Each structure stands twice: as structure tokens, then as C-alpha cells.
Amino acid sequence: MSNPAAVEADTILGKLRASRPAQGLAGRIRLPGDTALGLRAMAIAALAVGSTDITGLPDGAPVQSMARALRQLGAGVEQLPQATHWRVQGRGIGGLQEPARPLDAGTFPLVAHLLSGVVAGHPLFATLCGGEAPLLPLTEALAAMGARIAGRRGRRPPLAFEGSAELLPFDISLAADPEGALTAALLLAGLCARGDSRLTGAIPAGMDTLLRHFGAVLRQEGRTLVLEGQPELQAAPLHLPADPLAAAAALVAGLLVPGSRIIVEDVAPDSPFLAALRALGAAPEAVAGHVTLEHGPLRGADLAEVHILQLHAEGPLLALAAAFAQGSTRLRGAAGWGESRLEALIRLLNANGAKTLREGNDLILTGDGRPLPGGGHLPTQEEPCIAMSAIVLGLAADTAVTLEDTRPLDTALPGGLQALTAAAGATALVRA
Known part of the structure; x- marks a missing residue:
């Protein structure tokens, strides 16, 4: 069986293909600190x-x-x-x-x-x-x-x-x-x-x-x-609590990948990302800083700008969750995450079959509650939050998603990809 650490080292050298694991994500996930x-x-x-x-x-x-x-x-x-x-x-x-x-x-x-x-x-x-x-x-x-x-x-x-x-x-x-x-x-x-x-x-x-x-x-x-x-x-x-980007990736993967049930350790108790997931219908259970969560349906919601602006690198992962939800979700003020980040996010979602609409500073996503088609390709040197969103999308979509280069992730989030690989299984994240 492949060593997750070796898998991560391998992906740094070439493309990474993320595909849906056969049995979902499982186990306790210990992530690098913030x-x-x-x-x-x-x-x-x-x-x-x-x-x-x-x-x-x-x-x-x-x-x-x-x-x-x-x-x-x-x-x-x-x-x-x-x-x-x-x-x-x-x-x-x-x-x-x-x-x-x-x-x-x-x-x-x-x-x-x-x-x-x-x-x-x-x-x-x-x-x-x-x-x-x-x-x-x-x-x-x-x-x-x-x-x-x-x-x-x-x-x-x-x-x-x-x-x-x-x-x-x-x-x-x-x-x-x-x-x-x-x-x-x-x-x-x-x-x-x-x-x-x-x-x-x-x-x-x-x-x-x-x-x-x-x-x-x-x-x-x-x-x-x-x-x-x-x-x-x-x-x-x-x-320190877990890195918020790594925690958001694990939580969204657990929600979107069928058959998943995970415990994410050391999530910040005041995490605005948890509050946003609850607004979409998720039911994470937080006890003593550890969050238990399993796959389940999500529903569209209208999220206020004051809450959206509390999210930074985690924002694209919230948008990804909304793209899998039933109905329409409006993320008010999503442009506050940064114009280049929002444009990269929209390109990623559109390339994998999501329905997106930009209205001023807001991002609107409309889904039918089913997985996105997937099959997209992420070019080199996208920022870490976009790369991590692509990986989670690949784990949950009908067809694998390919990343050209994972080096930005390795620099910004050492150990994050390894932790996700351990939960999803080495066959879900492999060198293409």
C-alpha cells in the first residue's frame, strides 16, 4: 500500500489527480496548525x-x-x-x-x-x-x-x-x-x-x-x-488550532464525498466557517475543539456580507460546498476575498460544471443537490486556496480533477495534503 507521505512528495514533482474514494473519507484528521x-x-x-x-x-x-x-x-x-x-x-x-x-x-x-x-x-x-x-x-x-x-x-x-x-x-x-x-x-x-x-x-x-x-x-x-x-x-x-484552509478542505470533503464520516481535530471554536456551513444545512458536531461531520445534503442560502468577509482563504471552499447544494446560494460581498481569487474560483467551478453568476460584489451559485460533473484541469501556480478547492472538488465530483502543480500547497500548507490523503486513501489522490 502506498505511503501517504510518499504520495505527497510524488505529487510535488508532477500532476495530481483527485478522484472520488470508493468508501468516502474516514477517521480522525489531524492537520497542521494555523x-x-x-x-x-x-x-x-x-x-x-x-x-x-x-x-x-x-x-x-x-x-x-x-x-x-x-x-x-x-x-x-x-x-x-x-x-x-x-x-x-x-x-x-x-x-x-x-x-x-x-x-x-x-x-x-x-x-x-x-x-x-x-x-x-x-x-x-x-x-x-x-x-x-x-x-x-x-x-x-x-x-x-x-x-x-x-x-x-x-x-x-x-x-x-x-x-x-x-x-x-x-x-x-x-x-x-x-x-x-x-x-x-x-x-x-x-x-x-x-x-x-x-x-x-x-x-x-x-x-x-x-x-x-x-x-x-x-x-x-x-x-x-x-x-x-x-x-x-x-x-x-x-x-494553535488547525490551519483554517486545511480544516475547511477536510470539512467540505467530508460533507460532499458520499459515505464519509470524519473527526477533524483542533478546529477553532469561533470558526466562522463552521457557522457558514451550518447556514447551508450542514450539522457539524463540535466538542472540545474537535468536529465530527458526515456526508449529507446541503441547501442554498443567502449569506450576509459581514459573514462572508470573515472568511479569507476558506471562502472558495464555502463556494464549492454551495455549488453542490440544492437551490441557489448568494455569497454577498465575495469580491472582498480578492478580485483575482474570485475570478480564479469562478473559472475552476465553471470548468467543472457548476452554475455561477457574478452580480456586482456577490457570487451566486445554483445547484441541484447532485455532484458536479468534474473533469477539469487546474493550471500551474494557482494560489493554495484554489488548488485545495480543486482537490476537494475532484474527491466529490463524478469525474477526476487534475492539478498541474501542487508546489504552492506544499509551501503554504506543509502536511495538509498528506492529512487529506490519509483520510481519503492513497488511490484518491495520485500522481497523474
């Missing part, structure tokens, strides 16, 4: 007083980049013998030191955003390189708070920061922040500001809970989150 939440936790822990143990954090390149940068800023960051166990010795708000060398965010925009938010609130000079994505919206906001930032037009790294111990609080409304990076960076800067900062719009799932975990003071005023500046954050141990 790297994005873990990176945010590392940054907050560096601003806390004391030593924070973070467990369930995958040992990937983004985490290593963040660890190196925080060490340069004076925080203690140690990877313990169990690879997913990290310890961060914080310096307190205002306690970070000027780095002797440039801070390298690697190729990871989230790391670049988080480091920018941390550095802006300290009286030090730092150069940030890597990260690739332009940081103009963030640097404009940080400059308005009192940080001085110099760099090329468009504010792509490298950037030179002169932070301030006297940051002003912000009052900002964000229409959309698909990955939550801008929001997280602003909240980190807000922790260092004097006074209350106000952020209106969708807050990344788990971010407010994470801040409160370390002792930050927040209150909700309608759609506005108010953050009290310069609290004394305290170290606190943290176990």
Missing part, C-alpha cells in the same frame, strides 16, 4: 512580558523568517525539540531593541506586515527587506500615526523605518482585507500607541481572541473594534 495565527502570536508574544510557549506551530519558512527577525529585535525565540513547539521571551511594549542588520521577511507578505507594525511603535531604526508585496496602505497608516518610513514608490521593500514611542492612535475603516495582514499590522501598532485606536470592518478570525489572550483590552462598538493602547501584555501559553 501558521498565520501563529505568526501573529509570535509578534504579540514579543511585546508581552515573560515567556510564551506556542504549540502546534508548523516549522515552515515563514515561521523561521519571523523567528530570526524577532531575535534581531531582542526577543528570545527558541524552537524546542518537538518541532511544532516554540518559546518566545517577550520584551514588553516599548522594549524591543534596534537591529544591527536588516530584517528579512523572506517572500512572505504577512511577515513583512507584522514586522512593520511592531517596529513602527518603537524608538528605533530598522530596514525591512523581503515580503514582495507593496505595503503602501500600511505605511500610509503608520506614517499618519507618527512613524517615519522611506522607500521606493509603491512602498515595496526594502523600506527604512524610524519608529516612535509616541505613536498616535488610529481611526480607520477597511472595506476589505482578504488576508487580514493589514488589519493585524495595524492592531500591533495600535498596541504601542497612546490612546484608543478604532478599526471598523472585518477583523481576521481569531485576532481579537488572540489579543485578549495576552491581556489586551478591547471593546466592540457596533462594527468598530476599539483597542486600548500601551497595555501591559502578559505571556500566556497558546495551542
Whole structure:
């Protein structure tokens, strides 16, 4: 019998064919931890007083980049013998030191955003390189708070920061922040500001809970989150929930593949994705952070924008579930996931027999409750959430779906494909 780990390694080298398993998905599914939440936790822990143990954090390149940068800023960051166990010795708000060398965010925009938010609130000079994505919206906001930032037009790294111990609080409304990076960076800067900062719009799932975990003071005023500046954050141990994209893929596969019954471990208790699945008629049972779910029919629903914008990488998987539902589903504000992401999602669904309609910022999907025909082909270098959606579609559709290249998944979600292979069986996910 094939080794799932070997199957995953094989697929990195060529095409991957996803087809319906003979007996559905079964068993307990243990997924990699939420790297994005873990990176945010590392940054907050560096601003806390004391030593924070973070467990369930995958040992990937983004985490290593963040660890190196925080060490340069004076925080203690140690990877313990169990690879997913990290310890961060914080310096307190205002306690970070000027780095002797440039801070390298690697190729990871989230790391670049988080480091920018941390550095802006300290009286030090730092150069940030890597990260690739332009940081103009963030640097404009940080400059308005009192940080001085110099760099090329468009504010792509490298950037030179002169932070301030006297940051002003912000009052900002964000229409959309698909990955939550801008929001997280602003909240980190807000922790260092004097006074209350106000952020209106969708807050990344788990971010407010994470801040409160370390002792930050927040209150909700309608759609506005108010953050009290310069609290004394305290170290606190943290176990990360499963990566939300990997969890969403497992849950949707369990719903759509006939004969499936699975238990997905360490799903965030406040997961907005679970709430969205319930709106479509699913009945996941959540006990002590583990979710039990089985194959069953779904029905169309009208989902409000405020709920849709709480989803980021998981959004396309919700749309996939809706395409298999009986009736019409309107996902209001789905354009907030990102225009290129939404276009790629629509191409994937249409290529596999789904009925989609774009109306302004909304996505409408109409199904008859039966599996999609499938048979589509996903080209190279689609982003991980589209690739994972294609894999789940192949597991549930009448005809296999082929992916040209799974490397984006391997980088963004180490271990995620292996976990899904173990539940579906090695014959369901094979090299084409």
C-alpha cells in the first residue's frame, strides 16, 4: 500500500489527480496548525512580558523568517525539540531593541506586515527587506500615526523605518482585507500607541481572541473594534488550532464525498466557517475543539456580507460546498476575498460544471443537490486556496480533477495534503 507521505512528495514533482474514494473519507484528521495565527502570536508574544510557549506551530519558512527577525529585535525565540513547539521571551511594549542588520521577511507578505507594525511603535531604526508585496496602505497608516518610513514608490521593500514611542492612535475603516495582514499590522501598532485606536470592518478570525489572550483590552462598538493602547501584555501559553484552509478542505470533503464520516481535530471554536456551513444545512458536531461531520445534503442560502468577509482563504471552499447544494446560494460581498481569487474560483467551478453568476460584489451559485460533473484541469501556480478547492472538488465530483502543480500547497500548507490523503486513501489522490 502506498505511503501517504510518499504520495505527497510524488505529487510535488508532477500532476495530481483527485478522484472520488470508493468508501468516502474516514477517521480522525489531524492537520497542521494555523501558521498565520501563529505568526501573529509570535509578534504579540514579543511585546508581552515573560515567556510564551506556542504549540502546534508548523516549522515552515515563514515561521523561521519571523523567528530570526524577532531575535534581531531582542526577543528570545527558541524552537524546542518537538518541532511544532516554540518559546518566545517577550520584551514588553516599548522594549524591543534596534537591529544591527536588516530584517528579512523572506517572500512572505504577512511577515513583512507584522514586522512593520511592531517596529513602527518603537524608538528605533530598522530596514525591512523581503515580503514582495507593496505595503503602501500600511505605511500610509503608520506614517499618519507618527512613524517615519522611506522607500521606493509603491512602498515595496526594502523600506527604512524610524519608529516612535509616541505613536498616535488610529481611526480607520477597511472595506476589505482578504488576508487580514493589514488589519493585524495595524492592531500591533495600535498596541504601542497612546490612546484608543478604532478599526471598523472585518477583523481576521481569531485576532481579537488572540489579543485578549495576552491581556489586551478591547471593546466592540457596533462594527468598530476599539483597542486600548500601551497595555501591559502578559505571556500566556497558546495551542494553535488547525490551519483554517486545511480544516475547511477536510470539512467540505467530508460533507460532499458520499459515505464519509470524519473527526477533524483542533478546529477553532469561533470558526466562522463552521457557522457558514451550518447556514447551508450542514450539522457539524463540535466538542472540545474537535468536529465530527458526515456526508449529507446541503441547501442554498443567502449569506450576509459581514459573514462572508470573515472568511479569507476558506471562502472558495464555502463556494464549492454551495455549488453542490440544492437551490441557489448568494455569497454577498465575495469580491472582498480578492478580485483575482474570485475570478480564479469562478473559472475552476465553471470548468467543472457548476452554475455561477457574478452580480456586482456577490457570487451566486445554483445547484441541484447532485455532484458536479468534474473533469477539469487546474493550471500551474494557482494560489493554495484554489488548488485545495480543486482537490476537494475532484474527491466529490463524478469525474477526476487534475492539478498541474501542487508546489504552492506544499509551501503554504506543509502536511495538509498528506492529512487529506490519509483520510481519503492513497488511490484518491495520485500522481497523474
